[in-house]
Amino acid sequence: MPTIENLLNSADLPASPSPRLDAEWLLAAALGKPASYLRTWPEREVPVEVAARFAADLARRRAGEPVAYILGRQGFWSLDLEVAPATLIPRPDTELLVETALALLPATPAAVLDLGTGTGAIALALAAERPAWRLTGVDRIGEAVALAERNRRRLGLGSVEFLQSDWFSALDGRRFDLIASNPPYIATDDPHLVLGDVRFEPASALVAGTDGLDDIRRIVAAAPDHLAANGWLLLEHGFGQAGAVRALLAAGGFVEVHSRRDLGGHERISLGRLP
Structure with missing residues (x-):
């Protein structure tokens, strides 16, 4: 199984102004973890079904869909909306x-x-x-x-x-x-x-x-x-x-x-x- 680090390093988002950050948000959401988890445990293996969801979300982002719509949420002020x-x-x-x-x-x-x-x-x-x-x-x-x-x-x-x-x-x-x-x-x-x-x-x-x-x-x-x-x-x-x-x-x-x-x-x- 791929590791967190493997998936993030292979994420291909050439048109995004913030490719690494986008990939971190999408992978964290697929894992159901905060983004800090990715940096704390980069060697952790990722289940196949989670990697598949991450790949699907990356494809949506490559097509230009905003990360907020993919995740269904966006931070504003002190709120998560x-x-x-x-x-x-x-x-x-x-x-x-x-x-x-x-x-x-x-x-x-x-x-x-x-x-x-x-x-x-x-x-x-x-x-x-x-x-x-x-x-x-x-x-x-x-x-x-x-x-x-x-x-x-x-x-x-x-x-x-x-x-x-x-x-x-x-x-x-x-x-x-x-x-x-x-x-x-x-x-x-x-x-x-x-x-x-x-x-x-x-x-x-x-x-x-x-x-x-x-x-x-x-x-x-x-x-x-x-x-x-x-x-x-x-x-x-x-x-x-x-x-x-x-x-x-x-x-x-x-x-x-x-x-x-x-x-x-x-x-x-x-x-x-x-x-």
Whole structure:
């Protein structure tokens, strides 16, 4: 039987930006062990059925399928989330939305909305940090709402509710102290849509018109009807869209409009307060 070291050294993932790490995650999952086990016991023999699963998963990764979809999970903030092809894979850049929301509001009771919740990542991360907040996550896709609810139940976060809603359509009369969203913001002709992991992610969670701003325009226009006085709107966007998003927020009546940079130094989110 092959050893752990044999399998990792022979793993062939030429198109992956992180081939060794991908192989370690896939083999650890096949073994049902943490990745640290591989480095601690590289000489351990791997059962034939486990090696076969690893080989099948490697083939999926070589075809370009994201590791998160193969494993069915992805880490975000301090949480381990179930993911599926019906939703966008949560990314570290989006943690900037969580950090900013936590800094803007105190830990006292507040109503917070996560628009386009997907896996529930933003709402659940905020709920884990702020037990006094009441979180609502909405998504247009029913499969995403069901997945977010499964994540909520597994994590035991009772302060969150998930609803099916096309942006604000199911929220008539409700107002929030803060609204956060990672909406679609890629232009329809963006060449990145045929590269890497995004080829496998739902286009509805990625594409927003010819300039990538269609959904952001809708959110900015409708948000004042759902924000409490002095409420904040936080929007993730592409690194080249900050100026346009700030202009939309200012034209929509928001004040204290500014952008914040991600770990790569790009202006990743823009926000404003409703006076």
